[in-house]
Amino acid sequence: MLNSTSASSHTPVLLSETLKALAVQPGGRYIDCTLGSAGHAFSIMEHASPGGQLLGIDADPKAIELARKKLNAFRDAVLLVNDNFVNLQSICIKHDFFPVHGILLDLGLSSMQLEGSRGFSFQHDDPLDMRFNPEQKITAADIVNTSPEERLANIIYTYGEEIHSRRIAREIINARPVKTTLQLAQVIENAMGRRGKIHPATKTFQALRIAVNHELEHLESVLKQAVELLGYEGRLVVISYHSLEDRIVKQFMQKESRGCICPPETPVCVCGHTPSLRIINKKVITPSTTEVGHNPRSRSAKLRAAERIITQGDSYVTTEDHNFLTLAKSGGWRRPALLEKIRTVFLAA
Numbered sequence: 001m002l003n004s005t006s007a008s009s010h011t012p013v014l015l016s017e018t019l020k021a022l023a024v025q026p027g028g029r030y031i032d033c034t035l036g037s038a039g040h041a042f043s044i045m046e047h048a049s050p051g052g053q054l055l056g057i058d059a060d061p062k063a064i065e066l067a068r069k070k071l072n073a074f075r076d077a078v079l080l081v082n083d084n085f086v087n088l089q090s091i092c093i094k095h096d097f098f099p100v101h102g103i104l105l106d107l108g109l110s111s112m113q114l115e116g117s118r119g120f121s122f123q124h125d126d127p128l129d130m131r132f133n134p135e136q137k138i139t140a141a142d143i144v145n146t147s148p149e150e151r152l153a154n155i156i157y158t159y160g161e162e163i164h165s166r167r168i169a170r171e172i173i174n175a176r177p178v179k180t181t182l183q184l185a186q187v188i189e190n191a192m193g194r195r196g197k198i199h200p201a202t203k204t205f206q207a208l209r210i211a212v213n214h215e216l217e218h219l220e221s222v223l224k225q226a227v228e229l230l231g232y233e234g235r236l237v238v239i240s241y242h243s244l245e246d247r248i249v250k251q252f253m254q255k256e257s258r259g260c261i262c263p264p265e266t267p268v269c270v271c272g273h274t275p276s277l278r279i280i281n282k283k284v285i286t287p288s289t290t291e292v293g294h295n296p297r298s299r300s301a302k303l304r305a306a307e308r309i310i311t312q313g314d315s316y317v318t319t320e321d322h323n324f325l326t327l328a329k330s331g332g333w334r335r336p337a338l339l340e341k342i343r344t345v346f347l348a349a
């Protein structure tokens with residue numbers, strides 16, 4: 001058996017909990033939208049073999065390179081795509097990779113990115129970059145050095161939940177140009193002073209990273225796309241690392257697991273909303289103290305999982321039947337021949 005972790009690689013967070021929540025089974029098809037160094041993906045493939053398949057996506061070309069090496073033993077069953085998960089549906093359509101048994105999102109950034117000279121951390125001095133994909137246009141330095149004061153303060157407040165955002169934004173404006181991570185951390189420390197263990201720049205760094213990579217907008221979009229790609233009882237598993245992400249995931253799963261979503265004062269349902277998910281863990285799953293001891297970066301992790309259901313009237317039907325009926329009738333994007341194939345492949349699994 002290959003070694004699934006090494007001293008220099010990213011340690012996958014909540015690994016056994018993730019495999020359980022995904023209900024990984026031999027012969028299953030899975031998508032890892034945040035491949036990283038393939039820690040989760042490797043274990044998914046171990047449990048999905050024989051016959052399992054995996055589509056791995058990462059915006060960072062370096063992550064894809066690392067993951068390709070790690071997943072070499074499974075190379076015939078794995079497809080790796082360097083793209084943003086905001087394009088999930090089009091990637092799956094292009095590669096004919098749906099419906100699937102499970103989709104994983106392990107949000108945020110990997111140890112490899114945090115420790116590399118990518119500008120994510122103020123533990124070492126690097127250019128203020130923070131892009132997951134180096135081909136993106138806007139860097140953190142662009143935001144810091146060109147945003148008007150009010151916009152900068154809003155970014156720091158909204159994405160960092162930093163109540164001192166205005167003071168920090170003003171100091172940054174006065175110190176421009178701010179080009180490196182340590183320079184920015186120092187400007188913020190000068191403005192705020194230093195109290196307690198947490199560095200005063202922590203929230204601002206989080207805010208800039210979220211803004212550079214459009215993380216919250218992309219998360220909202222990928223969740224909706226993921227539900228459409230899951231087969232009946234397929235699992236959606238999301239690990240988040242801060243409250244802004246977790247709130248989006250929690251609210252999405254709650255909404256999608258409800259029937260009517262009309263405001264309470266509406267006398268008769270007018271929304272026609274039907275549930276598409278069943279929440280698996282009512283209580284959010286967090287790492288054990290042992291895991292946090294071994295891997296301190298796991299301390300803020302929260303795992304939520306849900307299962308795909310389809311309702312028609314009062315009865316449950318399979319995703320395939322539902323898609324077949326509605327999309328075939330409406331002439332949707334799935335060709336009838338392809339739909340037949342989906343039905344055969346998935347129902348045989």
Ligand SMILES: C[S@@+](CC[C@H](N)C(=O)[O-])C[C@H]1O[C@@H](n2cnc3c(N)ncnc32)[C@H](O)[C@@H]1O
Nearest residue numbers: 012034036037038039040058059084085106109
């Ligand atoms: C926490 S790491 C994943 C680690 C991985 N589960 C493992 O065990 O090695 C998150 C990864 O998601 C990628 N990522 C973040 N946002 C993304 C997006 N919108 N599209 C594609 N990849 C993204 C990052 O580049 C990073 O490699």
